[in-house]
Amino acid sequence: MIYSSKSLLTIVLIAICGSYALAQDAKEIIRKTDEKRRGEAATANMTISIIRPTWSRVMDVKTWSRGTHYSLILITSPARDKGTVFLKRDKEIWNWLPSIERNVKLPPSMMMQSWMGSDFTNDDLIKESSIVEDYTHKILGDSVIEGRECWKIELIPKPDVAVVWGKVINWIDKDEYIELRSEMYDEDGYLVNEVNFLEIKDLGGRMLPSVMEFIPAEKEGHKTLIRYHQVDYNANISENFFSLQNMKRVR
Numbered sequence: 001m002i003y004s005s006k007s008l009l010t011i012v013l014i015a016i017c018g019s020y021a022l023a024q025d026a027k028e029i030i031r032k033t034d035e036k037r038r039g040e041a042a043t044a045n046m047t048i049s050i051i052r053p054t055w056s057r058v059m060d061v062k063t064w065s066r067g068t069h070y071s072l073i074l075i076t077s078p079a080r081d082k083g084t085v086f087l088k089r090d091k092e093i094w095n096w097l098p099s100i101e102r103n104v105k106l107p108p109s110m111m112m113q114s115w116m117g118s119d120f121t122n123d124d125l126i127k128e129s130s131i132v133e134d135y136t137h138k139i140l141g142d143s144v145i146e147g148r149e150c151w152k153i154e155l156i157p158k159p160d161v162a163v164v165w166g167k168v169i170n171w172i173d174k175d176e177y178i179e180l181r182s183e184m185y186d187e188d189g190y191l192v193n194e195v196n197f198l199e200i201k202d203l204g205g206r207m208l209p210s211v212m213e214f215i216p217a218e219k220e221g222h223k224t225l226i227r228y229h230q231v232d233y234n235a236n237i238s239e240n241f242f243s244l245q246n247m248k249r250v251r
Contacts, residue, residue, distance in 0.1 A: 026137035026153050030170070032177040034132055036206055039233035041066045046228045050118050053221035057117065064235070064250075070242040071125070074250055081116070085247045088125055096247035103244050119193075119214050119224040123164075134161040135168070145180045148173045165192075176200075176207050191217045204231035 043064050050057045059081060065071040073086040083098035093106040111123040135155035143152045150171045157163035166187035171180045182195040193216055197209035212226040240246075 026139045026151075027132065029139075029151055029153060029172055029177065030135075030137055030155070031132045033170075033172050033179055034130075036177055037179070037208060038068075039065075039204075039235070041235045041237040042204070043232045043235045043237070044228055045230045046226055048116075048118065049225040049227070050116075051221075051223050051225065059116065064237055064241060066237050066239060066242065068130075070239060072242055072247070072250065073125075075116075085250060086115075086125065087242060087244065087247050089242055093122055093125055094244060094247065098248075101248070103247060119216050119219075119222060131155060131168070131170075134158060134163055140169070143171055145171055145173075148175070148178075148180060150174055150180055178208060180209075193217060203228055204233040206231075206233065 041064075043062070046061050046063070048059045048061055050059075058078070059075055060077040062074045062076060063071060069088075069090050071088045075081045075084045083096075085096035087094040087096070095104045095106060096102075097104060106122055112121050114120070115122050115125060135157055138154045138156075140152045140154050143150050150173050153170050153172060155168040155170065157165065157167075165184045166189065167185040169183045169185075171182070172178070173180055178200060179197050181197065183191055184193045184195075186192050193214065195215070196213040198211040198213060199209060200207055201210050203210060208228075208231075210228045214224045214226070216222050
């Protein structure tokens, strides 16, 4: 079959525009998903369960957040940890220890250590990378999770962005723009963590997963569960709330 130069140009333009539209669609899906689970200022009550092959541990937690730069975490149980507070301000983390009545700033050397024995690190608390702006996005195909039709989307970090992952794959529900599953890979393409988002229900007026199951790929029998009991996306919280002085007063 012989194509004229005009026909070839048309085919090339269609291919380029089609690829661009697909990329734009993938980014828009991620943007809608990200906006749905974020709030300008929010509060939440949750239970964190740390599960290991021979033991488990449960903590009740209250959180306050404002955008991506400010958050405060108060542990309300068990008794031995009650009153412990973590404050994030931009790229710093401070810890209030009621047993010694002191604020302690976590040094860079502790950023990769486990947070309260969970499968999260202290560094996870301060990450400010944007899954919308710091990655390129591509729809890999369609899938079904728990009976929900979803997009399978690949996120590759942009070259000039400091991101820990070499690749992230997200599964997004087509009807509600809910993240159902996520896989994080290192720069060599090995799976590091997988996260399952479960038990979708109304949280603060939004249909969202109420349980997040975090599983490290190379630690058999290890996982951390976060169960949200209540979320308020219309909280009135100023930046002044996130202060070192308030850490010892918050309840």
